[in-house]
Amino acid sequence: VGRYLVQLPRGALSAHDDALRRAGIRVRRGGAVLGAGGKASLGPLSPARRKPPSSSPRLDAITLQEQLERALRERQARPTGICPVREALHGALLEELAGTIARDEPRRGTLLRRVAGEARMTIDAYRTVYEKSLLFGASKLSEAAALKGNLEGRIAELQAETASLADEVRSLTDLCESLEHRAQRAEAQAEAETHDASALRAEGEQLQGLLDALRPG
DSSP states (O other), X not given: OOOOOOOOOTTTTGGGXXXXXXXXXXXXXXXXXXXXXXXXXXXXXXXXXXXXXXXXXXHHHHHHHHHHHHHHHHTTOOSSSOXXXXXXXXXXXXXXXXXXXXXXXXXXXXXXXXXXXXXXXXXXXXXXXXXXXXXHHHHHHHHHHHHHHHHHHHHHXXXXXXXXXXXXXXXXHHHHHHHHHHHHHHHHHHHHHHHHHHHHHHHHHHHHHHHHHHSOX
16 A cells, blocks of 8 residues: 655645544644644654655665765765765665664664674774774885985985996096006017117127228238
């Protein structure tokens, strides 16, 4: 049997309250239900969230899904990661479902609330691990940045030392080339002097032989 919610202007049925109650028709005024005693009693939730079920549960589910997606978009909830907005909306939705189910099946509603509590505890545990991992990652990042700065300074020192050693190597190479060139020149000069000495010696011997030949016997 379907239930219907009819909204009328304020005061439209004030003169017919007694007749409606005798007919078994419940009248809701501003979110309050007018019972058999003529007194209003508030429901467990506000009328904006608590509406009588219709005869189309599938349509209600689709409508509720669309409302949830619209609320997520309007409040700019993040689709992934830790998001308080998304957590609050899903928590309100789960509480609404638990309340609705508990009206017809109290044990099932209690079980659903227990499952929601377990899920909330699991989420809190994951959040704690996530926050600690962020702190650990931040500390390691700081250490890495400090180590990088030290390494950059050390690299600069080694580069300067390498440049100095390269200059020294070039200087020593130039000195070695100069000494080698001098040695080659000295060797060439020594060979020339040796050749001249040999020639002078041969010439002296030749002159000595000539003198001996010219000397009277």
